[in-house]
Amino acid sequence: MxxxxxxxxxxxxxxxxxxxxxxxxxxxxxxxxxxxxxxxxxxxxxxxxxxxxxxxxxxxxxxxxxxxxxxxxxxxxxxxxxxxxxxxxxxxxxxxxxxxxxxxIETAGLAAQAHGAARVGVLGTGGALALYRRTFSRQAIEAVTLDDHEQVEFMALLYRIKHGDLGPASRETMAALAHRLVGKGAQVVVAGCTEVPLVMGAADLSVPFIDATExxxxxxxxxxxxx
Missing domain, CATH: 3.40.50.1860 (Rossmann fold)
Known part of the structure; x- marks a missing residue:
């Protein structure tokens, strides 16, 4: 046995x-x-x-x-x-x-593949985005990212969340940044920073949302x- x-x-x-x-x-x-x-x-x-x-x-x-x-x-x-x-x-x-x-990072990519997505938006720090681009290239996925000025806005928001700001303004700003990725052709959006799911969920988007933490x-x- x-x-x-x-x-x-x-x-x-x-x-x-x-x-x-x-x-x-x-x-x-x-x-x-x-x-x-x-x-x-x-x-x-x-x-x-x-x-x-x-x-x-x-x-x-x-x-x-x-x-x-x-x-x-x-x-x-x-x-x-x-x-x-x-x-x-x-x-x-x-x-x-x-x-x-x-x-x-690999786990998030596998989740994106399960959705059949070829273009995946990523909300993350500059360092995380580099990791996602490298991993996604091996998984035949194109990473869609924010413009430079939008990335600055994201980083400022990230540190506010780390300081405990989980209120409506933070939620609205995060959702707006995610929608910019969708506007650039992202078929799904990945929370590529563990603070992102603290202020955003699937209901905030018109495309599938991958909570990498989950x-x-x-x-x-x-x-x-x-x-």
């Missing part, structure tokens, strides 16, 4: 920012099929808002993320996830821990439950 293996322990590198990590954890819980409390995954989380700004143009975040990954491994994690798109620039340093990483949660569940 084949013995079923227990679910893998998930380690989450978070805190970038804290609200986005909590959003990911809520979606992870919602995505887990359970009949009882004990069926949920064991999740080890390092919520570390002291990680240097990933948009600062230096590599200061890399060693901190690498140390977080090692700490999670030593605590018992068997699989890793990063609740931040831009931090995936340091994916190789995280994977140096020896643990597999469920890649958020897609990552679903994939983490699948990976951890796979024998």
């Amino acid at each position: 084949t013995k079923t293996l227990p679910p893998k322990v998930l380690g989450v590198l978070g805190g970038m920012g804290p609200a986005a990590t909590l959003d990911f954890l809520a979606k992870l819980q919602a995505a887990t099929p359970v009949a009882r409390e004990q069926d949920h995954l064991r999740v080890l989380v390092d919520i570390n808002p002291k990680v240097p700004d990933r948009n600062a143009g230096d590599d200061a975040a890399g060693p901190v993320l690498a140390a977080m990954a090692v700490g999670l491994r030593e605590a018992g994690a068997q699989v890793l996830a990063i609740a931040c798109n831009t931090a995936h620039a340091y994916a190789e340093q995280v994977k140096a821990s020896g643990l597999p990483l469920v890649d958020l 897609a990552l949660a679903r994939r983490c569940v699948a990976v951890c439950l796979a024998d």
